[in-house]
Amino acid sequence: MSELFTVAVIGSGTMGAGIAEVAASNGHQVLLYDIAGDAPARAIEGIRQRLASRVARGKIDAQRSETILACLRPVTELHDLARAGLVIEAASERLEIKTALFKQLAEICPAETLLTSNTSSISITAIAADIPHPERVAGLHFFNPAPVMTLVEVVSGLATSAQVVDTLCAIASRWGKQPVRCQSTPGFIVNRVARPFYAEAWRALEEQIAPAETIDAALRDAGRFPMGPLELTDLIGQDVNFAVTCSVFNAFWQERRFLPSLFQQELVLAGRLGKKSGHGVYRWPGEHQPDWLAEKGTGAQARQVITARDSVTKNPLTELDELLLIETDGETAQSLSARRQRPVVVFDLSEGDTVVLAAAASNQQADTDKAVRYFQQQGKRVLQIADYPGLLVWRTVAMLVNEALDALQKGVASAADIDTAMRLGVNYPRGPLRWGEMLGWQRVLRVLENLQRYYGEERYRPCSLLRQRALTEGCYES
CATH class of the missing domain: 1.10.1040.50 (N-(1-d-carboxylethyl)-l-norvaline Dehydrogenase; domain 2)
Known part of the structure; x- marks a missing residue:
């Protein structure tokens, strides 16, 4: 395919308009079709307003905006898409609508036209099942908003050819996107x-x-x-x-x-x-x-702190006097407390400045307060939840x-x-x-x-x- 082939986009909602903008921004002539005849013109007007906002913020110049808009053309008949080298369907997420549409496209478009769907979960195999040359049918799943999000899932049905997948990945890359390849499976x-x-x-x-x-x-x-x-x-x-x-x-x-x-x-x-x-x-x-535990535990400090790893689970374990402070391994704090015959507070995986705690129901409040105070002294904000396995x-x-x-x-x-x-x-x-x-x-x-x-x-x-x-x-x- 030449680099500036015509792109057809079916569906002029949020996703369709976004995909059309991406293609036009990369120099393609874009045909925008929707079953509602006036919808493509409204979508192009929405693109015009977004581009005007970007011009006002100094993100692009006015000439660039006009060049992109000049690439967009609303069409009212499906037959107008016959000259497209790539069709991207972004219509209703209903299999019966997509299969009927792709059958029409297969009759209208030459055999070399790539037919793709922006579906987020419908089977590409099912969409392609009853049309000639199913090897040219694939998923091309953009993420919202399409002009901003870089990921594109390139989805293979059972009949999709490897060459088609390679071509679509190359197109996505040229458009500044990051393609990933996957098989047609629910949810991709x-x-x-x-x-x-x-x-x-x-x-x-x-x-x-x-x-x-x-x-x-x-x-x-x-x-x-x-x-x-x-x-x-x-x-x-x-x-x-x-x-x-x-x-x-x-x-x-x-x-x-x-x-x-x-x-x-x-x-x-x-x-x-x-x-x-x-x-x-x-x-x-x-x-x-949320309500942070900003004041809890200020008067309950541990006299003795011992940090080690549990001999069985190898998880971090801290002794605050009689209290055991244990990183969760999916057991409740109460279960651990009953087995060890000591008060227990479990804490969650934390990669930020916040830690989530849960205390055994049998704990004294003073024991739980020690755990809160221990993390606060390390500069952590503390969230306490009910005792819950795995937090x-x-x-x-x-x-x-x-x-x-x-x-x-x-x-x-x-x-x-x-x-x-x-x-x-x-x-x-x-x-x-x-x-x-x-x-x-x-x-x-x-x-x-x-x-x-x-x-x-x-x-x-x-x-x-x-x-x-x-x-x-x-x-x-x-």
Whole structure:
């Protein structure tokens, strides 16, 4: 393909308009089509306003803006797309609509035209199943906002040719994007691997472990995720996030680790869709700040502090007089306290200036206060939640690692592409596979096994590749 082939974009909503802007910004003539005849013109006007804002802020000059706009052309007939070298469909997320559309495109466009879908979860194999030359059909999944986000998932169906994938990756790279290759599987990479980030937060909220603000603060400030999961679902839209979760859940034959949240369903049924409706988990606009334990424990200091590692789990362990301060391995503080016959406070994985604590119910308040004071003296802000196995950050990270390993084992994508996708697509502080390696496969396995034992659910079942890596790590250490 020549570098300046014509690009057709079907669908002029937020994603379609964003993709059209990306292509036009790279010098392509762009044909923008929508079933609603006047929608492409409105989309181009929206692009004009965004470009004008960038000109006003000195990001681009006026000539550059006019050059981009000159590349955009609204069309009203699907037949107008026949001269495109690349078609990117960004229409409704319904399989029957996409299959009908691609059948029409296959009749209209020459055999060498690449036909792609921006779908986030629908099977590329299913879209291509009944059209001539299915080898030219692939997924080209951009992330919102398309002009800003660098990640593009290039998705292969069963019939997609390797040459088509190579070509699409080269195009994405020329457009300043970072392509990752993956196989057509529910949710592809990002929307599959990211499910536990939301699911564990919903579970904690449903089990009333802590207020939403505290759950979000734990993942954001201790886990160093860019945003708390509950706040993020409000920004995405509760209806959109819930629909993706349901889609992945059903596509995996109701696999329990993708189980949707009944509480989120209630929000959707109530029309509390998040920021766009003014009310979701939170009210918008508004501040969503947790209550920090700023004053707790100031009068309860330990007389003797001994820091070591637990002889069995190898986890960090600190003795504050009689109190044991233990990094969580998926057991509750009360379980550890009962077994050790001493007061216990467990703390969460922390990569920032915040630490999450949970105390055994049998503790004296003075014992728990010592733990709070201990971390405050290290300059940490303290969040205390109810006694909860795996706390908030550790169990979320362990589930992300497990899901990434499962995707790797099943050939969805390479390890490098999985980690790249999660860093760039959802801005995680590091890729989940790299995270698992840093934390230690045995520790991740132990957290999941303890969670599975506590709940008696398949949801926390460790994948076999995690068990293999834990065994290898154990042999290496010995």
